[in-house]
Each structure stands twice: as C-alpha cells, then as structure tokens.
Amino acid sequence: MAKALQEVLPDTCHGLCTWHLMQNGIKHLGNLMKHGSHFLRDLKACMYGYEEETEFETAWSQLLLDYNIHENTWIKSTYSLKEKWAACYMKKVFTLGMRSTQLSESLNADMKRCLKPDVDILKFFKLFEPVVEDKRYNELECEFEARDKLPRLRNPSSHMLKQLAKIYTPTIFDLFQDQNDLFWDCCVKQRRESESFVEYVINMVDYEGEWKVLFYPHDKTISCTCRKFETWGILCCHALKVFEAYDVKKLPDQYILKRWTKEARTGIIYDAKGNEIEDDPKLGRTLQYNSLCHDLDNIASEVAGKDEEVSFIRMVMHEAMKKVMECRLEKRHETNERDDPIPLSRIDMPQPTGIKKRAGSKRRTRIKSRVELRHRNGKASKSMSQPIITLSQSEQSTDIGASSQMQFENPFSFTKLLMDQSEGPISLGGPELGGDKL
Numbered sequence: 001m002a003k004a005l006q007e008v009l010p011d012t013c014h015g016l017c018t019w020h021l022m023q024n025g026i027k028h029l030g031n032l033m034k035h036g037s038h039f040l041r042d043l044k045a046c047m048y049g050y051e052e053e054t055e056f057e058t059a060w061s062q063l064l065l066d067y068n069i070h071e072n073t074w075i076k077s078t079y080s081l082k083e084k085w086a087a088c089y090m091k092k093v094f095t096l097g098m099r100s101t102q103l104s105e106s107l108n109a110d111m112k113r114c115l116k117p118d119v120d121i122l123k124f125f126k127l128f129e130p131v132v133e134d135k136r137y138n139e140l141e142c143e144f145e146a147r148d149k150l151p152r153l154r155n156p157s158s159h160m161l162k163q164l165a166k167i168y169t170p171t172i173f174d175l176f177q178d179q180n181d182l183f184w185d186c187c188v189k190q191r192r193e194s195e196s197f198v199e200y201v202i203n204m205v206d207y208e209g210e211w212k213v214l215f216y217p218h219d220k221t222i223s224c225t226c227r228k229f230e231t232w233g234i235l236c237c238h239a240l241k242v243f244e245a246y247d248v249k250k251l252p253d254q255y256i257l258k259r260w261t262k263e264a265r266t267g268i269i270y271d272a273k274g275n276e277i278e279d280d281p282k283l284g285r286t287l288q289y290n291s292l293c294h295d296l297d298n299i300a301s302e303v304a305g306k307d308e309e310v311s312f313i314r315m316v317m318h319e320a321m322k323k324v325m326e327c328r329l330e331k332r333h334e335t336n337e338r339d340d341p342i343p344l345s346r347i348d349m350p351q352p353t354g355i356k357k358r359a360g361s362k363r364r365t366r367i368k369s370r371v372e373l374r375h376r377n378g379k380a381s382k383s384m385s386q387p388i389i390t391l392s393q394s395e396q397s398t399d400i401g402a403s404s405q406m407q408f409e410n411p412f413s414f415t416k417l418l419m420d421q422s423e424g425p426i427s428l429g430g431p432e433l434g435g436d437k438l
C-alpha cells in the first residue's frame, strides 16, 4: 500500500494504525507482558506520549535497554517506520485525531455480512441496502440530537463556550471543553514582545515540557508548537491561555473548521476530481423542514403561557406566510407558469424512525438502530424499503399547517432499482446480462 500511495497520491502521508501496531506488539513480544510487566504501557508512551523527537528517541532507547530487545526483528522493523506512528512525527500531519483504522474496520465488519461467497448480486444489494440506510439513519439521528439539545457547559459563564455550544457538534464541543478545562493548568513562563507578534512560553501544572505560542494581535492569528489545531482542527489549551491574556472572548472564525460544526453538510461539496456533488433534493428539503420545526418549537416553548406573546407570534407568522404567498404569486405572474406549491404534508422525506417525542416522558433506553430493530422483530426488508413513519409534532397546533402524521417513501433503493430492471436486461458496464441469471 505504501508504494501505491507514493505513486498515486504522492502528497499523501501514509500513517500506520496504532491499534494494529499494538496487536502486533502483543503477538511478537507477548512474553514481555506477563507478571505485571509495564512493557505495553512503555510502548504506548513511545507511540502517543512524546511530542519532541529527542524525547521520543530517549524513551525508545530506554525501552530497548529495560527489556533487552535490541536485536528483536519486530522492534527493529517497527522503529524503521517510526515516522508513520510516533506522535512526534504524526503531529506534522492533519489526521483529525484519527490514529487507527477503527472507523473503516467497523464498516468492514458490516460489509462482511454482504460479501459471502454464496451471495449473488441481488442478494448483495438486499443486504447492502440496510447497511447504507443504517449509516444514514445514524447521521440523521446525530443531526437531530445536535439541533434538539444544547450541550452542558462545564463553565456556564464562559462567553467562548456559549458561542461554541451553538456552533460545534456535541462531540467536538466536548473535545473543546477538555482543552478549556486544561487551560486552567497553563502558566505563562516567559513573554517576549516584538513589533508584530508576541511569543509566549507556556508550561503546565503536573505536565512535563513547555510550549511556545506565537500570537499576532492585529489579525488574532495564533500558533502553538503542540500543533493541536494543525492536526485536530481544535485549538489547544496553550493558545486559549494566550487568548485570555489578550481578552479574546470569542473564538476567531479562522479557528472554527466548518467540518466540526452543525452546518458541516451545508453548501457546495466537491468530489476528489473537483466536480460539484449534487445534493439529494429530498434530503435537503427534509433537513430544512427539521431545522425550521426545531426553531418554531423553541419559539413555542418560549412564549407558551404568555397570552400577549403568543398573539404577537401568531400575528408575525400570519404576516410572514402572507408575504410568502404574495411573493409566490408575483413570481408566477413574472414567469407565467403554473407552479403548484407542494404542501408540507406531501413532502417525501426520509426520516429516522424511533424519534418520537412524547410529552412529559423521557426516553430511558437507547434508540435501536434500524438493523437491530429488524433483527429483533424478524421483519423482512420490505419495511426498510418503504418505511411508514409517524412524526409526532408538538401537541400545540399552529397555523402553519404542518401535518402531524406523514407517510414517506425511501427516496432511493438499490434493491428497487435492480428489481425494476430485472424484467429486462441489466447493463453493468459490461456485456448485458439477464436479470434472472445474476
């Protein structure tokens, strides 16, 4: 793989999966891990613990000495590839914190169910489709949860946390909060000011080492020798310490990566060849609908019980709807076209099952994935390809006319596509094949 990557993607950095490296370590040097030995802990420290190359080299030499493994073949070959796994080298690479291949391993495990030797192409798609749907369902569920709940602030008075709680996804926000907590352990050891920038040397209580932070006050650019932002896309506690010294209370926009925000999926997306990827229009409409419902739900919760405010909101919504209809009429006159608006209740929207709001009760058990539910209920894939989904809206009805019960059709089905084609020949990019012969 390393050779292929060099040839096809010469600018790509090839890293090794740290989980697999550990497994190989256990396989080759398992004898050193018995009787309370600290070999595995020391090996892990070499992998993750040292940010500086000199520190890593010292620790590695000590490891070889302590366990007398200078001549071990696996140790020698692993060391020769140190640039692909040691933290001090990997901090030069934009890894987003991914040092193992567990994410793809999880997909591999799912795919193995579809890739048995006795599975023909029709069966393959029937098995493959629920896997894809399950992934999409998980995405929708995460998106729903991210919009529905605001994460808990560990320091409720922090302006930066308040700002980022609304922007970051819950997982990334928690990672940022970890850095914000560590900020309290940071101390300024040295400070040197030049014309255009300030250099800080930061150390930390109970942590070895020191970190240099460069800050350019005129455009709030900051960089740290730990390179947390350059590798993870999240600003480190050392940089936050310097921001605090300069009263920077809001995280500057250049340090908020879109990929970590709730808006990560909005906008134009390009594939590897630079072609624009077209959004699924039905999914886009679903996301807009969900987002609007969430906003309206917040307004309703805020004003419910206050008669004046409820009347005001009703009046504003009535006016807004009137304006929308007027604009539509104007456009229709301009284009002279008949363009019947599609009522919301008729929109085909793939929605996650299982997300059902019940007034006054909290969900106590984990929402089962669609695959799990199907396994449990023993239902055939019919329910997956044509899900009937009930969306329970807020009990308070509004004037905007959103219906509380909808039926949805899956927008795309590999199985359906194949079955539709199975009456005639299917072209798979090669010679035409009869559907029943596949």
Ligand SMILES: [Zn+2]
Pocket: 211, 224, 225, 226, 227, 228, 236, 237, 238, 239
């Ligand atoms: Zn740092």
